[in-house]
Amino acid sequence: MAWPFESHHDELRTSVRAFVDGELAPHADEWEAEGYFPDSVFRRMGELGFLGLSYPEEYGGGGGDYLCNVVLAEELSRCNSGGVAMAIAVQTDMAVPPVHKFGSEEQKKKYLTAAISGEKIFCLGISEPDAGSDVAGIKTTAKKIEGGWVVNGAKLWITNGKRADCMTLVAKTDRDAGHQGISLFIVDTDTPGYHVRRTLDKLGMHASDTAEISFTDMFLPDDALLGNEGEGFYNISWELQGERLIGAAGTIVGARRTLDAAIAYAKERKTFGKPISKHQAVRHALAEMATEIQAAQQLVYLAAWKVNRGEYPVREISMAKLLTGEVSWKVSDRSLQIFGGYGYSMEFPVQRAWRDSRLIRIGGGTDEVMREVIGRMEGL
Ligand SMILES: Cc1cc2nc3c(=O)[nH]c(=O)nc-3n(C[C@H](O)[C@H](O)[C@H](O)COP(=O)(O)OP(=O)(O)OC[C@H]3O[C@@H](n4cnc5c(N)ncnc54)[C@H](O)[C@@H]3O)c2cc1C
Known part of the structure; x- marks a missing residue:
C-alpha cells in the first residue's frame, strides 16, 4: 500500500503531467498577476477527459477509480499556481461529486455530463x-x-x-x-x-x-x-471528506516541490566558504522537512487507498488534512527562510507557495475542526 498506484495510474500521470507542464505551468505567472485564468482551461480539460476521470462512462466519464483523482490532484500541483489547481479541484472533487452521488437521472444527464465535458463550470x-x-x-x-x-x-x-x-x-x-x-x-x-x-x-x-x-x-x-x-447536512458532510482528501493530496506533493527547490538552492548558495546545505542547521532542517512530507504523504495514501476500497475513512482523512496542512505550511516557511532575502522577493516562486499553502489550514475545514473530528473519533 505504500505506493497505491498501478500501471494505468502511471500512464494517466504521464498524460496529465504533459498537459500541466505544457498548457498550464507556462501561463501561471500571467494568470496569477491577472487574478484569473481562462474558462477555456475547463473545456480543454474536459476534452482531454480529465474532469471526469472516475465518473461512469455513460455520462462521459473515464470510468476510473478514486486514485485517478488523486493522480490528477498531485499532478496539478506542478502548475505553479495553487489557485488554478484549487479551482479545478472544486469542479472535479467538490461541487460535482454530490451531483453524481445524490442526483436524479435527469440531473445527472443534464449537469454531470456538462460538468465532465467542461461545458458547465461549478x-x-x-x-x-x-x-x-x-x-x-x-x-x-x-x-x-x-x-x-x-x-x-x-x-x-x-x-x-x-x-x-x-x-x-x-x-x-x-x-x-x-x-x-x-x-x-x-x-x-x-x-x-x-x-x-x-x-x-x-x-x-x-x-x-x-x-x-x-x-x-x-x-x-x-x-x-x-x-x-x-439530508443536505449529511450529504455535504460526505462531500467534505472528498474535498479534504483531494486538498491534502495536492498540497503534500506541492510541499515536496517546494522542498526540492529549497534543496537545489541550498546546494548552490554559498556562505562562509561552503554551500549552505553543508551547514548542519540547514541540512537538518531540510532532512526534517523531507521526513515529515514522507510521513504525511503516506497518511494521504492510506486514506485514499481506503476510499478506493469503498470505505469511508473520516478519521484518516481528517488526520491527513490536518497533517498535510501543518507540514506544508512549515515546509513553505522554512524553505522561504533558506532562500534568505530572495525568499522574500516576488521574483522567486517560494513566496507564492508560502501564501498559497496557508489556505489548506483553513479551507474545507480548519485545523481546529479537524482536531475536533479526530478527537471525537478517539472517543473524546
Ligand atoms: C480562498 C478560499 C476559498 C474558499 N472556497 C470556498 C468554496 O468554494 N465554497 C465554500 O463554501 N467555502 C469556501 N471557503 C470557506 C472555507 O471553507 C471557510 O473559510 C472555512 O470552513 C472556515 O470557516 P470561517 O472562515 O467561517 O471561519 P469560522 O468558522 O468563523 O472560524 C474562525 C476560527 O474559529 C475556529 N473555530 C471555529 N469553531 C471552532 C471549534 N469548535 N473549536 C475550535 N476552534 C473553532 C476556526 O478553526 C477558526 O480558526 C473558502 C475560503 C477561502 C479563504
Missing part, C-alpha cells in the same frame, strides 16, 4: 458571512412554495464564484429541524435573484476567483433539489 456554496465551520449555522433559506422553492441569503468565499454556470447550494429548508433542516440544490447561476456581489482580494491563490454571492427571492423549481429534502 462552484460550491456552503460558507456564509456568518457561518463556515458551523455548517448547521447557515442562514440561507429555501422556503417551499407551490412548484418549487424561494431562496434568500448569501454565500461567501465561493471559489469559481464569478465564472460558475452552476452552484451546488446548501440551504436551510426547515429552520427548526437542526441538522435535518438542511438540503442541497443545483442552481443555474443565470436564475433571476442570483447575484455575484463582489470578488474578494486574498493573501494567495490569486489565479482563483473567490466571490460573495447573494440570493434575493430566487425561485428554484422542485427538480432543483439535489438528494432528499432534509
Whole structure:
C-alpha cells in the first residue's frame, strides 16, 4: 500500500503531467498577476477527459477509480499556481461529486455530463458571512412554495464564484429541524435573484476567483433539489471528506516541490566558504522537512487507498488534512527562510507557495475542526 498506484495510474500521470507542464505551468505567472485564468482551461480539460476521470462512462466519464483523482490532484500541483489547481479541484472533487452521488437521472444527464465535458463550470456554496465551520449555522433559506422553492441569503468565499454556470447550494429548508433542516440544490447561476456581489482580494491563490454571492427571492423549481429534502447536512458532510482528501493530496506533493527547490538552492548558495546545505542547521532542517512530507504523504495514501476500497475513512482523512496542512505550511516557511532575502522577493516562486499553502489550514475545514473530528473519533 505504500505506493497505491498501478500501471494505468502511471500512464494517466504521464498524460496529465504533459498537459500541466505544457498548457498550464507556462501561463501561471500571467494568470496569477491577472487574478484569473481562462474558462477555456475547463473545456480543454474536459476534452482531454480529465474532469471526469472516475465518473461512469455513460455520462462521459473515464470510468476510473478514486486514485485517478488523486493522480490528477498531485499532478496539478506542478502548475505553479495553487489557485488554478484549487479551482479545478472544486469542479472535479467538490461541487460535482454530490451531483453524481445524490442526483436524479435527469440531473445527472443534464449537469454531470456538462460538468465532465467542461461545458458547465461549478462552484460550491456552503460558507456564509456568518457561518463556515458551523455548517448547521447557515442562514440561507429555501422556503417551499407551490412548484418549487424561494431562496434568500448569501454565500461567501465561493471559489469559481464569478465564472460558475452552476452552484451546488446548501440551504436551510426547515429552520427548526437542526441538522435535518438542511438540503442541497443545483442552481443555474443565470436564475433571476442570483447575484455575484463582489470578488474578494486574498493573501494567495490569486489565479482563483473567490466571490460573495447573494440570493434575493430566487425561485428554484422542485427538480432543483439535489438528494432528499432534509439530508443536505449529511450529504455535504460526505462531500467534505472528498474535498479534504483531494486538498491534502495536492498540497503534500506541492510541499515536496517546494522542498526540492529549497534543496537545489541550498546546494548552490554559498556562505562562509561552503554551500549552505553543508551547514548542519540547514541540512537538518531540510532532512526534517523531507521526513515529515514522507510521513504525511503516506497518511494521504492510506486514506485514499481506503476510499478506493469503498470505505469511508473520516478519521484518516481528517488526520491527513490536518497533517498535510501543518507540514506544508512549515515546509513553505522554512524553505522561504533558506532562500534568505530572495525568499522574500516576488521574483522567486517560494513566496507564492508560502501564501498559497496557508489556505489548506483553513479551507474545507480548519485545523481546529479537524482536531475536533479526530478527537471525537478517539472517543473524546
Ligand atoms: C480562498 C478560499 C476559498 C474558499 N472556497 C470556498 C468554496 O468554494 N465554497 C465554500 O463554501 N467555502 C469556501 N471557503 C470557506 C472555507 O471553507 C471557510 O473559510 C472555512 O470552513 C472556515 O470557516 P470561517 O472562515 O467561517 O471561519 P469560522 O468558522 O468563523 O472560524 C474562525 C476560527 O474559529 C475556529 N473555530 C471555529 N469553531 C471552532 C471549534 N469548535 N473549536 C475550535 N476552534 C473553532 C476556526 O478553526 C477558526 O480558526 C473558502 C475560503 C477561502 C479563504
